[in-house]
Amino acid sequence: MIQENSSSDKNTLKNVVIRFVGDSGDGMQLTGTQFSTTSALLGNDIATFPNYPSEIRAPQGTVYGVSGFQVHIGESAIYTPGDDVDVLVAMNPAALKVNINSVKAGKTIIVDTDSFTAKNISKAGYDENPLLSGDLDQYVVIEAPITSLTREAIKDVGLNKKAMDRSKNMFALGMVYWMFTRPMEHTIDFFKKKFKSKPLVIEANIKTLKAGYNFAQTLELMPSPLVILPAKMKPGTYRIINGNTATAWGFLAAAEKSGLDLYLGSYPITPATDILHELVKHLQFGVKAFQAEDEIAGISSTIGASFAGKLAITTTSGPGLALKGEALGLAVMTELPIVVVNVQRGGPSTGLPTKTEQSDLMQALYGRNGESPAIVIAASTPENCFDFAFEASKLALEHMTPVILLTDGYIANGSAPWKIKTVEEMPNISHRQVSAKDIDGEFEPYARDAETLARSWAIPGTEGLEHRIGGLEKAIDTGNVSMDPLNHEEMTKIRQAKVDKVADFIPNLKVEGAQEGELLVVGWGGTFGSMFTAVNSMFEDGKRIGLAHFNYINPMPKNVADIFSKYKKIIVCELNNGQFHTVLNAKYPQFDYMKYNKIQGLPFSVLDLINKFNQILDNK
Amino acid sequence: MTDSNIPMYTFKDFASDQEVRWCPGCDDYVVLKSIQKALPQMGRKKEDFVFISGIGCSSRFPYYVATYGMHGIHGRAAAIATGVKLANKNLSVWVATGDGDSLAIGGNHFIHLIRRNIDINLVLFNNEIYGLTKGQFSPTSLMGQKTKSSPFGNIQPPFHPGELAIGSGSRFFARVAGGNTKMQQSIFIDAEKFKGTAIVEVLQNCVIFNDGAFDKYTDRAVKDDAQLYVEHGKPMIFGKNSNKGLVLNGLKLEVVTIGENGVEEKDILVHDAHNPDSTLHLMLAKMHMPVVTGIIRAVKEKTYDELCNERIEEVKNNAKFKSVNELFASGETYEVK
Ligand code: SF4
Numbered sequence: 001m002i003q004e005n006s007s008s009d010k011n012t013l014k015n016v017v018i019r020f021v022g023d024s025g026d027g028m029q030l031t032g033t034q035f036s037t038t039s040a041l042l043g044n045d046i047a048t049f050p051n052y053p054s055e056i057r058a059p060q061g062t063v064y065g066v067s068g069f070q071v072h073i074g075e076s077a078i079y080t081p082g083d084d085v086d087v088l089v090a091m092n093p094a095a096l097k098v099n100i101n102s103v104k105a106g107k108t109i110i111v112d113t114d115s116f117t118a119k120n121i122s123k124a125g126y127d128e129n130p131l132l133s134g135d136l137d138q139y140v141v142i143e144a145p146i147t148s149l150t151r152e153a154i155k156d157v158g159l160n161k162k163a164m165d166r167s168k169n170m171f172a173l174g175m176v177y178w179m180f181t182r183p184m185e186h187t188i189d190f191f192k193k194k195f196k197s198k199p200l201v202i203e204a205n206i207k208t209l210k211a212g213y214n215f216a217q218t219l220e221l222m223p224s225p226l227v228i229l230p231a232k233m234k235p236g237t238y239r240i241i242n243g244n245t246a247t248a249w250g251f252l253a254a255a256e257k258s259g260l261d262l263y264l265g266s267y268p269i270t271p272a273t274d275i276l277h278e279l280v281k282h283l284q285f286g287v288k289a290f291q292a293e294d295e296i297a298g299i300s301s302t303i304g305a306s307f308a309g310k311l312a313i314t315t316t317s318g319p320g321l322a323l324k325g326e327a328l329g330l331a332v333m334t335e336l337p338i339v340v341v342n343v344q345r346g347g348p349s350t351g352l353p354t355k356t357e358q359s360d361l362m363q364a365l366y367g368r369n370g371e372s373p374a375i376v377i378a379a380s381t382p383e384n385c386f387d388f389a390f391e392a393s394k395l396a397l398e399h400m401t402p403v404i405l406l407t408d409g410y411i412a413n414g415s416a417p418w419k420i421k422t423v424e425e426m427p428n429i430s431h432r433q434v435s436a437k438d439i440d441g442e443f444e445p446y447a448r449d450a451e452t453l454a455r456s457w458a459i460p461g462t463e464g465l466e467h468r469i470g471g472l473e474k475a476i477d478t479g480n481v482s483m484d485p486l487n488h489e490e491m492t493k494i495r496q497a498k499v500d501k502v503a504d505f506i507p508n509l510k511v512e513g514a515q516e517g518e519l520l521v522v523g524w525g526g527t528f529g530s531m532f533t534a535v536n537s538m539f540e541d542g543k544r545i546g547l548a549h550f551n552y553i554n555p556m557p558k559n560v561a562d563i564f565s566k567y568k569k570i571i572v573c574e575l576n577n578g579q580f581h582t583v584l585n586a587k588y589p590q591f592d593y594m595k596y597n598k599i600q601g602l603p604f605s606v607l608d609l610i611n612k613f614n615q616i617l618d619n620k
Numbered sequence: 621m622t623d624s625n626i627p628m629y630t631f632k633d634f635a636s637d638q639e640v641r642w643c644p645g646c647d648d649y650v651v652l653k654s655i656q657k658a659l660p661q662m663g664r665k666k667e668d669f670v671f672i673s674g675i676g677c678s679s680r681f682p683y684y685v686a687t688y689g690m691h692g693i694h695g696r697a698a699a700i701a702t703g704v705k706l707a708n709k710n711l712s713v714w715v716a717t718g719d720g721d722s723l724a725i726g727g728n729h730f731i732h733l734i735r736r737n738i739d740i741n742l743v744l745f746n747n748e749i750y751g752l753t754k755g756q757f758s759p760t761s762l763m764g765q766k767t768k769s770s771p772f773g774n775i776q777p778p779f780h781p782g783e784l785a786i787g788s789g790s791r792f793f794a795r796v797a798g799g800n801t802k803m804q805q806s807i808f809i810d811a812e813k814f815k816g817t818a819i820v821e822v823l824q825n826c827v828i829f830n831d832g833a834f835d836k837y838t839d840r841a842v843k844d845d846a847q848l849y850v851e852h853g854k855p856m857i858f859g860k861n862s863n864k865g866l867v868l869n870g871l872k873l874e875v876v877t878i879g880e881n882g883v884e885e886k887d888i889l890v891h892d893a894h895n896p897d898s899t900l901h902l903m904l905a906k907m908h909m910p911v912v913t914g915i916i917r918a919v920k921e922k923t924y925d926e927l928c929n930e931r932i933e934e935v936k937n938n939a940k941f942k943s944v945n946e947l948f949a950s951g952e953t954y955e956v957k
Contacts (some may be wrong), residue, residue: 041954104773143901239953252944263707282947283932283938288706290928300692300729304672307690308711312703330693388712420953424946459686460670460704460711468636470691471675479639481683598775 013228015074015233017082018176020169021099023060024052024067024092031089032069036171040240042532043230044073046413047382047529048240049081051509052354061123063396063414066098069407075229076387079381079529081414083605084462087171087179091115093124097222105138110175112168114147140327142221143238146171149257153211154204163201167208171452174212181225184209234419241418243382243411244271247315248278249339250389252285253421255311258397258429261286263305263312265298267320270353271409272343295323297339303327306336309433311393315338318347318360321366322402325452328402329368332495335446335455336468337403337431339390344526346601355601356410358525360508363581365554371492373499374398376527376554384416388551390426397431399502400454406553408526408575410603432457436464445469446479451499452505457480467602485492503555509548509563512536518546522593524550524580525605531573534609543617550580556587564591569616571596573604629660636686647798648678648745654804655685655714655743661805662812664712671714672701674721677746677752678745681716689766695726699734701740709925714762715742720750723759723779730786734817736924741818746781747787747826748833755829782905784798785819786898786917792818794915797838798825799849802911810915816923823911839910848915850904852893855885858910865889873903875910901935908951 018035020028029050036046051068058065072082087108092115103109111131121129130136131143144307150168151161170187177184188206193247195201210432241249255262264287266276274321280289288305299314308310316324331338344360346352366375375395380386385407392405434456436443445467446455458465467479474491482488511520513535524533528549535547548563550556564570570608571594581595596612598604627633632657642648644715647670657671669687673679675694692700697715707714722730722744730774732741745780749767750756756769760781766771770925785793794803804822811818823834837846848858856866863878865888876883891916896900 001641037952041952118915233956235956235957237949237953239948239951248950250942252947256944261707263703265703282941282944283935284941285944286932287934288928290702290706292702293728294700295733296696297729300696300699301703302707303692304690304700304705305707306703307688307700308704308707310707326693326695334690346667365843423943424945459708461667461708463665463667466667466687468638468671468689468691470673470682470689471693472691489742508701524752 012229014076014228015072015078016086016226016228017070017072017084017311018087018089019068019085019099019102019524020089020279021066022169022590023095024058024065026065026067026091026167028069028091031073031169031533032510034187035176035182036415037072037240038177038182039071039073039228040238041495042182043233044075044228045078045231045233046240046415046417047054047072047081049410050413057227060506061094061120062094063094063098063124064094068095068099071227075150075231075368076233077233078604079533080606083607087176089176091169091172091385093120093126095125096130099115103139104159106140106141108142109136110142110144110172112146113143113174114145127382128438138427144215149215150208154207157204157207159200159204160597164204168202169460170205170208171212174209174214174519175216175221176210176360178213178216178227178547180224184213184376191572198614200561201420211600230488236419238417238419240415241383241386242255242413243385243407244274244343246385246418247379247382247389247405247407247412248259248275250386251311251313251339251393252287253386253423253426254390254429255285255287255424257426258311258393258431258599260309260311260431261288261421263294263302263310263542264289264315265301265305266315267292267295267298269295269317269320272315272317272320272341272424273344273345274286274412274474275341296318296327296465298325299338301325302338303331303336306338307334307460309457311397312337313341313393315341315343315346317343318363319350321360321363324510325368326331328374329365329370330353330471331402332374333370333471333474335400335495336372337400337401337457339389339396339404339405341407341482343412348568352601354409354601356408357525357576357599358408358527358574358600359579359599360406361553361576361583364406371496373496373554375401375405375499377405377552378550379411380525380528381413382414382416382552386418386421394427394429395505396504397429398497398505399452400432400455401499406525411493411526434465434587435462437498439465443467443477444477446474447477448494451501453494453501498569503558506552506555506557508559509550509557510545511548511563512538513546514544515546516566517547518548518568519613520570521545521547521613522550522570522572522584523547524553525575530604530609538610538613545613545617555582561590563586564588569594571613571616573597574597575603626663626665627664628952630798631660633658633666634659634686636684638683640684641679641680644825647747647822648681649744650801650824651743651804652681652684654801655808657801658805658808659687661809662712668710669714669868670704671716671816672697672704672907673716674726674754676718676721676750677826678718679704679721695721695724696729697721698726698729702733702738704926705738705740705925707931711787713740714826715740717742717744718746718751719746719748719758719760719781723781723784731784734785734790734819736789737789737791737816737921738924739815739817741808741820744781744819744821745824746821747824747830748778749826750832751826751829765905775837780906781821782916783902784904786902789820791816791916791919791921792915793821793901793917795821795823795905795911795913797843797913798823799838803849807915810918813916815926818858820936830942847909848910848912850891850893850912850916851917852891852918855890857885857888873907895919
């Protein structure tokens, strides 16, 4: 939503949502990233979200091949990539067709008129040219012959037509830069660095960018360009980061902090694979990144590496977690520290591989045979994937138990500014590796720490502590195989108590907005951005509404019941059919819970949330 | 063995305090004894041995060896062992597994372990039956074999472990007779010395559910004529009178008798376990009468774990970022005042 700034001159905006869309070969991701980075450098807060087609090389000009990149920039804190688009840049008719529903009447659409040929129009599934049919009457349409102007601008550079056309995204970017008073320097530098060995490519892109900028200026696309003032962000050094990179880096930080090398056993799966891609780049930190033959080998090798003393993790998405279930049970039984990252996507089965959902909560909590408790935590923003990957490692290593870290396709691929952290400022991690001199008397592999109930970690290669573990039930303390009925019952309770005790080591649940009152909105994981935006704006309007957003799911913070008791009504919002709602009902049955769910592979819309919450508040 | 830092172990040092619970007369006892006797001869510290297993009778193995060990889950021993070896290259990592464990449910991990050539020794207890679940046919059971799950005779053609291993790119494949502890010890020691995935197939008699499956090769009365023990560089001669041997007839191996039809000792094929071309090794592995024991193939190649560690060192030397803090602060960053 373009909001005009009430105070100063009317050309300044509070925030704007721009979506760049085109064929997957049109360079929309690059265009979007350039715009967002340039805006971040100006001090705006940003949130971005890429949108790829699921087909890798869909036919050109078809609706299946449309790729997009949305960026939300603002002078105040931004928590989501935005619901409704203020400016849509559409490089062809198919891109227009796919995205037009996200643009409200009165908003701006920029199109490349050269691409509206009869052939492209029919490929997109339009009966007639939407530029002429009157379909777009309710919008501000800026028509620019982007392809031909690009060719004209760089006709002397010496590239062939195909190569010339590759620059046309820069023409569009140049136009948008002028409209929003962004400087071109950052993008110019980017090309100079990135294509050092290809001077023609540098020249073509820079010339096109400037041509687009000048075109917009000369034609005065708008009465005057718009300004978005810098956001009031905490001082410090920032970078833009997406959730998957932040997750990978959180593990790197945890490895260094704990003094252990990182081991990743992983099998490619959308949308988790980028964590593998990121970690294989950084072998210099001692990372052993192993691309396994399947999901099961991914986690099994992770268990082996953990047994041998690494900070061992495996990354996957829903279907992969299902395959890893049995091995997770082995990690529960052997009480070895591993982290399993599940970047959730729409399910069941193959489901919606590239779309987001929160429907693996029950699987994470209960998706194993036997009584098989594991720690479950969830990151809630792209940038705090860093903190929760670190936290998952810390909890696994200190409590000697598997940890499942839930993220989702939305925060994994979404980007936001991250105030850069150093390893030094992260909390200490004290893993439980032992040597013979730490042990009084006979070594008992399943003897426990009194506070955490965690066992010691004696790794192969340690003299005098040779021992055997495995998936069969263990006798208390000795860890020998035991089929004794009472021992099994007691060990089952000990494993549960060990996970329950983690509650002593995690922070209390915090409420945003009203600390008591009419309505408590409850969420967990990747929906934080939209839920906070909705609740906060209502709270600022004077509504007695608060948000309790969970990152720790098993165990839960100790003050949950205390917080829930301070509100008249509680509503649990999730991108599934009500899984956390069920969990809360079972765990804190003394409260009544309403629920609000969306299962479309899409994030919540802030507006829908606000409408829903208002309805409840009005209905008292 | 020459390293003075390594204590002088005896086989007792490798016997755990757990009661061994295989059926009396099971060949698994022989293999356990062979391992316990071979380990002290390997010149390695006790704490550096790790035994990993899956599920099945033979997968109880780690509990009985007083080293580090993990009894894993069905079929996954090779994958668990892979993580152990990649985590610490100094460990001597062993997998104890069976024909059900490694060739059925764990088939994928078995072939990929071999393909990658990770320095792990895998002892495949092949008894051609499921023992622990009480007598179903396995992927190596013979056609027509009557078992609990094939009362009218098995109609699934068997895998040949040697063929599967060599087909997967095996660099080291050996076969031993289940009752022959001397042969087992020497081959286990060679397997440990070999850098790369070493597969040792044990023709293991299950006295309960498939008794006598290998009698045709191992029975005292026939074994000299039914087993050919191969050694690299030696002519492939066998038989009670050491007068039988192998020659190549066209594309087939043929058993001939020295002194008959003008065959002389010099005509007998000399075993070349080091030949990178696996054609002959495959023929030897598949041969039934005689069955071939000993090291059929031993071809040195870089191991995956070596490559993995070398790659890390290379990257370390050329790394743009020396610390994770440098990485975090690299690239496009900006200051908010
Ligand atoms: S069932 Fe067969 S393989 Fe298993 S322990 Fe008994 S004899 Fe050995």
